[in-house]
Amino acid sequence: MNRTESYASLETHTISMDMVRSTIDVYSYDTDTIQLLVSGDDESVSLMHLEWNNGKLMLSMPMRDRVPNPIAAAWMQIVLRLPRDWKGALTLKSQSGSISVNGYTGTDFVVSTTSGHIRAEDVECLTADLHSISGILLMKNSSCETAKLSTVSGNMLGENVKCHTGRLSTVSGSTEIILTAPFQQLSGNSVSGDTHISVPLRQINATFKSVTGRILTNGVSIQEAGPELHFNSVTGNLVIEGNDAPQEV
Secondary structure, eight states: OEEEEEEEGGGOOEEEEEESSEEEEEEEESOSEEEEEEEEOHHHHHHOEEEEETTEEEEEOOGGGSSOOTTSOOOEEEEEEEETTOOOEEEEEESSSOEEEESOBOSEEEEEESSSOEEEESOEEEEEEEEESSSOEEEEEEEEEEEEEEESSSOEEEEEEEEEEEEEEESSSOEEEEESSOOSEEEEEESSOOEEEEESOSEEEEEEEESSOOEEEESOEEOTTSOEEEEEESSOOEEEEEOOSOOOO
């Protein structure tokens, strides 16, 4: 079953999805309206709850259907097309599907999935909160004032990212963050996963607490005068590397 809807972008300031068994793809287009395309098995599409109220567009799956039937051929593909000049808040949650966002510019950006992957590319926002349990988390060519990235067993990669403040959290997954501008404050924690941070700095005020993990530096010195980085780990290592990207504030 297919379902297509469109909404006036000037009248919509928030989009929220809370789904299960759903893959979500978001794109920016040269369009005047917010366009929603839903495809899936007949039962899933018919059970989906869709509501627009006071500027908020909300998609959800009823609570009784959040536990999937392992023998049912249930699936759903959601495509959201946003006007390039839309600047609203975007929340995307899926319990067992991957989520991809390309070209979004807005305020609050929240993405969460249990077993799927997360890919956020060419994103500009005030706050970004991305969380995955077992899937890979990728943020690329993006900037925000505040970033919070977390996984449990999935790996995290931030490639060409800018943020003033940030927090990184993982249990066993590895983390690699390549920053193209200095941060003001960065914190994080890990249990066994290693963390590698590359940033255009020569001095950094870093503190690292760990049981057996080590802090390693390359091209950057630990000084009280630099931006603050606080990290805790059990057995994971922290590597800080000074890169050659232009230093911007």
